[in-house]
Structure formats: structure tokens, C-alpha cells
Amino acid sequence: MEKSDKAAHTRRSFLKIGATAGGVAAGTLAAPAVLAQSPIVMKMQTSWPASDIWMEFARQYTERVQAMSGGRLTVDLLPAGSVVGAFQVLDACHDGVIDAAHSVPAYWYGKHKAASLFGTGPVFGGSATTMLSWFYSGGGAEFYRELQQDILSLNVVGFMGFPMFAQPFGWFKGEVATVDDINGFKYRTVGLAADLMQAMGMSVAQLPGGEIVPAMERGVIDAFEFNNPSSDIRFGAQDVAKHYYLASYHQASECFEFIFNRDFYDDLDPDLQAIVRYAVEAASTANTASAMDNYSADLVKLRDEHKVNLHRTPQEILDAQIKAWDDLIVELEKDAFMKKVLDSQRAWVERVTYFELMAAPDYKLAYNHHFPDKLKL
Known part of the structure; x- marks a missing residue:
């Protein structure tokens, strides 16, 4: 019918x-x-x-x-x-x-x-x-x-x-600084981020949020990301890893x-x-x-109460992510529909983000002025 x-x-x-x-x-x-x-x-x-x-x-x-x-x-x-x-x-x-x-x-x-x-x-x-x-x-x-x-x-x-x-790069049991440090890791993410991380030498498991920590406990995965400090603290991420890397290009x-x-x-x-x-x-x-x-309060709680080590994702890994995206885009654009969407997004970002960046003052400068020694980046 x-x-x-x-x-x-x-x-x-x-x-x-x-x-x-x-x-x-x-x-x-x-x-x-x-x-x-x-x-x-x-x-x-x-x-x-x-x-x-x-x-x-x-x-x-x-x-x-x-x-x-x-x-x-x-x-x-x-x-x-x-x-x-x-x-x-x-x-x-x-x-x-x-x-x-x-x-x-x-x-x-x-x-x-x-x-x-x-x-x-x-x-x-x-x-x-x-x-x-x-x-x-x-x-x-x-x-x-x-x-x-x-x-x-x-x-x-x-x-x-x-x-x-x-989204954070995620939770790791030890510190990571280079692409070699994450090579071979079994890592949880979803979507095209899975393709991205595989291109960077990881093997990827795509798991729903509720299955992440049990998988980490059983050794099914070595590291993971979900989305934000509040979800992560409720999952119990802090009980299975103590190094939390923020700021990443995989899901931004x-x-x-x-x-x-x-x-x-x-x-x-x-x-x-x-x-x-x-x-x-x-x-x-x-x-x-x-x-x-909630995210801001829970990030502080992870740091102060659960003794989680907070890091910014290392520059070498960020550079590698951008390069991996470049290579992945070439493959994605072999599909006519995806090329059409990506062309539209690029044109939008080129114009709109030019305005956003030109208009935005240096918030970090003002933050450091009023809260000196707080942001150690």
C-alpha cells in the first residue's frame, strides 16, 4: 500500500x-x-x-x-x-x-x-x-x-x-605522547572516528556507552572515549584508567x-x-x-576527588589526526553523495569560521589574567 x-x-x-x-x-x-x-x-x-x-x-x-x-x-x-x-x-x-x-x-x-x-x-x-x-x-x-x-x-x-x-581523546591507563605510543591499542569509538583511529594504528571496537567500562575491565579494549566528563564519571571511567586526554579532532x-x-x-x-x-x-x-x-563540575571532581591526571592531547597526535582525515576524505569523496556533502561543509566552514575566528578575542589571555596559574597549558 x-x-x-x-x-x-x-x-x-x-x-x-x-x-x-x-x-x-x-x-x-x-x-x-x-x-x-x-x-x-x-x-x-x-x-x-x-x-x-x-x-x-x-x-x-x-x-x-x-x-x-x-x-x-x-x-x-x-x-x-x-x-x-x-x-x-x-x-x-x-x-x-x-x-x-x-x-x-x-x-x-x-x-x-x-x-x-x-x-x-x-x-x-x-x-x-x-x-x-x-x-x-x-x-x-x-x-x-x-x-x-x-x-x-x-x-x-x-x-x-x-x-x-x-570530545576527549579519551581514557588511557598510562601516558601517551606520540602516535607510536597508541599503535596497536584496542580502542573504543564510533562512526568515522573508527576509520580515523584505525588509520592511526589502533584496532577499534564500536560499543554502546553502557558496555565500555566492562569491556575495559575484561581487557577487550585498552583505551576508550565516549563523550564528556559527566557521562564518563557516571560510567566509572575513573575506576579503570587514570589518564584523561581532552581536546581531540576525532569527534569535534x-x-x-x-x-x-x-x-x-x-x-x-x-x-x-x-x-x-x-x-x-x-x-x-x-x-x-x-x-x-555538569561537565565543568565533574571534570574538577575527576581531578580532585578521583585523582585523575588531566592532559591536553599531544600536538603530535593532533597533527596525525588531521593528516589521517586528509587521507580519509580522499576515500570518502569517491562516493558522489558524500563529496557533495563535504563540499558544502567546506564552503560553509571557510566562510563562517573565518568570521568566528576574526571576531573572537583571545579568551585564554583574559582567563589567565583573572585566574593566574590555573590553566597549565
Whole structure:
């Protein structure tokens, strides 16, 4: 049955029929009008364990949806594994097993490596904020729709929110200073970062967040990254490694992905569609504020209470990452769609980041003036 043929059977049609029937019944049996006003329940699963701070970030989204809809749309928010695994939420949305998902595109890059360009692709000099702006104002949203709906024929619609801070290179049991020091390491990452690290001599395991520390304890991996100090401290990263390397080019421009089953989304009334969409932008601001608060506090806690050694990623490794990206881009651009996306991103970053860098003062200079000897870089 074609999508247009299903129109008579949509959720909206059902609700309208129910409302009409309720009206008839009210005239004869005085049935309570509230029966025609039952809220729509959106089942949303995340890719995060129940204890992860990102469940709280997802809840900031669901709270805004429920408040802005006046209770007409409620959200049943579920952690990873409640219905499907962390990496299976896209397929579950496509199949209608769940109505929505809170995840990241890197988790489905196995379907098409271009997925990683919408979060964990090459770093041309822009931040996650630069790339989120590209998504909404530089043509990225249409490329994303083309990949999901035209190339992969997925019955989903999605939006991006919360520009993440550049992710740490990760957790190591000992200090690393050169590319030779990490050669042969078994390392956890996801998306195109896996290709990048393999090019730098590592072997890579792509694991959901909840499986990382157990894998480290069993020796399945030697080192790992996930995303941020708050998630890492809740995982217990500090119990399996004591050297934490911040500032890396492997995943420096990622955002959350909010995915919806297309039939579910299309069946919503226009005002509810707008709420579902624009609540992403509202939650993005709330997520950023929460991340700044929690990530900074937890980084200090890791340093002072758990005696974790904090490092900036060594320059030799950063240089090697950029060179590895250069080589990887050549391979990625053999795919016509990926070349089109990368050309668009390069043009955006060249113009936008030129402005960003020209406009930005030296914040480090001012910080060191007011807090001398605090930042030892």
C-alpha cells in the first residue's frame, strides 16, 4: 500500500473519527467529552543507559514537548535496551516499533558512512555550533533528508540539536605522547572516528556507552572515549584508567539526533508537529546550559576527588589526526553523495569560521589574567 493510500487509516483520522463518534454519543448517552481528548503518547527510546546524564538531556526535550502541547502530547521516555539496543533505534523508528529516538547519527553509519558527516566527520576548523548552523542554514538538513529518505528509503524524519563540546581523546591507563605510543591499542569509538583511529594504528571496537567500562575491565579494549566528563564519571571511567586526554579532532562537531517515525510525525496536527520540531531548538539551549554546569563540575571532581591526571592531547597526535582525515576524505569523496556533502561543509566552514575566528578575542589571555596559574597549558 502506498503512503497516500494509508491516509484514511492514520492516527489523525482515527482521532477525528473518535471525536465525531464521541460527539454523537454525547447527544444520546452523555458520554464524557474527555474521552475525545485523550493525549497522544509518543514512545521515545534513547541510546543511553538510564544513569547517563544524556537521559536528563532527553528529558529536557520531552518536558518541553509536554508543556508546550498543554498535555495533548505526552512522551514515554525509555533508556537504551528497553525496546531495542542502543544502535538499533533508527531501525525501530523506521519500523514503527517506537515513535521516536534520541541518539546520534554515528550509531547508524554502518548503513552509510555519510551518516557520520552529520556529527563525527572531518574537522575543517569549525566547532559543533558551526556544523549545527550548517544543518539549519547551510543546506545540511536537506542532505540529511536525502540520505535517510531517498538513498536509504527510511520512513523517518529527523532534526539536530545541542552542539556538543569537542570530545576527549579519551581514557588511557598510562601516558601517551606520540602516535607510536597508541599503535596497536584496542580502542573504543564510533562512526568515522573508527576509520580515523584505525588509520592511526589502533584496532577499534564500536560499543554502546553502557558496555565500555566492562569491556575495559575484561581487557577487550585498552583505551576508550565516549563523550564528556559527566557521562564518563557516571560510567566509572575513573575506576579503570587514570589518564584523561581532552581536546581531540576525532569527534569535534557532534550533535544529538532526534528521529521520528514519519507516519507518526505526519499524523500529528500541524501545531503538534511544530512543537515536536521546535522543542528540539528549545532543548538545545537547555542542554548546553546543563552541559556547561555538569561537565565543568565533574571534570574538577575527576581531578580532585578521583585523582585523575588531566592532559591536553599531544600536538603530535593532533597533527596525525588531521593528516589521517586528509587521507580519509580522499576515500570518502569517491562516493558522489558524500563529496557533495563535504563540499558544502567546506564552503560553509571557510566562510563562517573565518568570521568566528576574526571576531573572537583571545579568551585564554583574559582567563589567565583573572585566574593566574590555573590553566597549565
